[in-house]
Amino acid sequence: LFQVNGHNPGSDGQARESLREDLQKFLGGEVLLHQLDDLTKVNPVTLETVLRCLQARYMADTFYTNAGCTLVALNPFKPVLHLYSPELMREYHAAPQPQKLKPHVFTVGEQTYRNVKSLIEPVNQSIVVSGESGAGKTWTSRCLMKFYAVVATSPASWESHKIAERIEQRILNSNPVMEAFGRLSRDTRQLVFVLALEPRCAFLSIVSNDS
Template sequence: SLEGEIRAFLTDEDQLHTYEDLTKVNPVTPTTVLKCLQARYSLKVFYTHAGCTLVALNPFQPIPDLYTLDVMKEYHYAPQPQEFKPHIFIVAEQAYRNIQGHVEPVNQSLVVSGESGAGKTWTSRCLMKYYATVAGSSSVLKIQDKVERIERRVLDSNPIMEAFGFLSKPSCNVMD
């Protein structure tokens, strides 16, 4: 029975944190998925794949080693970044490679969604910083200033993008 499978799955709590992709959880139920995410969160693992979707949990504290320039470079220069542990930079790099890897660039979109306080702004800023960094990585040091100016402009545009998104939400009464 499904209940028996869920009980059997949840009895092995020491293994719950090892699921880097929630599609590997068996059986996939709200209970098993939440237990896996809780186990990973308790070990300070904040990213988990769910197929081609990335689930990001807000740590509600600074985790400086998770978003360094070295980490960005590691994902950017990796032959197979999808073999790394789940991270927002895997998603960013895959979209970047999809644009760069074709004679005709292929448009890409990343959707960052969640409840208030879920970390959407932080995640969006990480994505923008990643793109500003890797776009300048093949350039010589002399144009580093130009890259920093572009990065600053992109990051400064975030409040405008947030306001635009906020005003267009059907649940928002600002337009009424």
């Protein structure tokens, strides 16, 4: 980074000292770091401040953080009750502005779902899930597929509920086969899921990319 918080670290000693003061001031409020739900609010933006913010949120059992239009997900490496429950899915689906709720993979899922179903101008959607091996890409893709299966049918009737369960199970059962194609040695392990949950949803893809 050539400039951090308006300073050029390589310009002179005064600029470096000013940056150091900004870092100390920011990290001095570490108690509040877990409340920053968007990394663009971190000031100054350095590797240390970003990592400390994510660490504070992880310790507070907050595993999703926005970074502008990108969602950063941390693998909790433990069961977290209600983090992916159907009730929470419906809460994000029913919210007038889901982006105002806490950062979550369901926010991304709901926004793409609304873009596809838009009455004004439906737009094909793709979601890129990227990360190191073991970061949770497959789990995230499964959560997205489950989310679409749940919200694509009305919960008003028992019949609709059973239809949603069948769709969900079929999609999840196909995951190992689709993932096998993503592990071919010839490519970069790009994994593409195409979901057609209803006639108007002509194309909805989830792309999982191993970088």
